[in-house]
Amino acid sequence: MQDLPPNPLLAHLPDPSELSETERDYLDMIAAAPLLTLGARRDLLRDGETLRTCHVIVQGWACRYKTLEDGRRQITAFVLPGDLCDLYPPLLAEMDHSLATITAIRYIELPRDRVEQLVVAPAIGRALWRDMLVTMAIQREWTVSIGQRDALERLAHMLCELFFRLRAAGLVRDDRCEFPLTQTDLAEATGMTPVHVNRMVQELRSRGLIYWKGRVLEMLDLPGLCRAGLFNPTYLHQSADPRLA
């Protein structure tokens, strides 16, 4: 593990100087919350659970998924290092999906009423809204992908999305990033079979678009991959992000 990045909750907020004193107090309390740990490939939250606390994943990869009665499983979102994640669900009565780790993670727990405060704090609330709207846009784009793009486009699009999000989180150097997903994960996220994901990975490799070995993914031709996936990054609304050089 690398050194710990600052709490992602903070990274998503405006400059502290724009916050009221009350808001700064909230954040101080959050910064003081103890860091918890969970190993790779475990459930953090299960469908049907009732929650009294909220989670913020500080480090590591996770995913949301739903399982049908007969066992079919669909990953509906990837939660990347630095993403806010389970801040909101406890505002509803009951989990309607599960959340599992991909890698080991570090996270904090916040009591529910603290989140309710954050959500309606002026500057913090607005920032959380903006974050939520981007998450929503990503979810819409998955719908478009699975509904309209063919297998190759879908895989290319998914890799582009993850890459752009990782880059915005400062986790890309020289077009390379750590990439802990398995082909089976990608299959469950894109609605195809692991076998077919493999075929498409081969195809992207043979076209010279990506290098992927072990846990390292490198974009050999990012514009080409974007074209192959009909990927247009505007839905990520990253333009204003200062971390993009």
Next chain:
Amino acid sequence: MQDLPPNPLLAHLPDPSELSETERDYLDMIAAAPLLTLGARRDLLRDGETLRTCHVIVQGWACRYKTLEDGRRQITAFVLPGDLCDLYPPLLAEMDHSLATITAIRYIELPRDRVEQLVVAPAIGRALWRDMLVTMAIQREWTVSIGQRDALERLAHMLCELFFRLRAAGLVRDDRCEFPLTQTDLAEATGMTPVHVNRMVQELRSRGLIYWKGRVLEMLDLPGLCRAGLFNPTYLHQSADPRLA
């Protein structure tokens, strides 16, 4: 058109007595906003537009959609009468999808800064958050449907979802509702072709699950349709809704 329901923004909020005076003032101003009209099958907002106002659809059906460069089109959500709809997008810089009417609609426009106030008003903000989380849950469920359910299940699931939402909005009587979607709409929403939607509609009819003619849809066997679609309504988080008898 039937008589006008109250502004859906109000329907989604807690009892007015729980609101502060400031919040009640906000709502009064909203109630006073003039009602605008737009005909069926028109774009209300287009991908790429920059917005300075927000919209609340008071009456009628609409949908969100995205179009790929080569014309493939995916409907990503249906906005039903009474749903909040475009309250939030203007918090982001630019539309990343389009919004089109299905039927003629009535709507109001709110200036952007008014929405920013609403969103962080204590009681109103919390209610809007809850609404947003349900919308998000629906979007996740679409991902699951398109990713994992087969054509028949997908169609059945979509009909169940729309039916439950319409029922919560008070638009169902005796298991019947007005249903202005075409089979092509359903095709664009479920990621299949109109031809195949038609085959699946025939199948649901021949199993005695639905009656659908003109603009009327009737559930002849709702439990059966739920089973056919592997539909579990918990993700709609309707249990607490007082309008469900």
Next chain:
DNA sequence: CATCTCGCTTAACCTGGGTGAACGCTAGCA
């Protein structure tokens, strides 16, 4: 050092749903 497991890879075969095209019904509309 042997064994086990997990993830990746390849191959042969099959099917759900796409494609393209034609036809018919109903509802405006001139």
Next chain:
DNA sequence: TGCTAGCGTTCACCCAGGTTAAGCGAGATG
């Protein structure tokens, strides 16, 4: 009262991607 347009319906054909199964390499475990 005939024309046009949109929507639903049906058919014949075909392919993208699913299915099943087997082999392989690398890291984990005893």
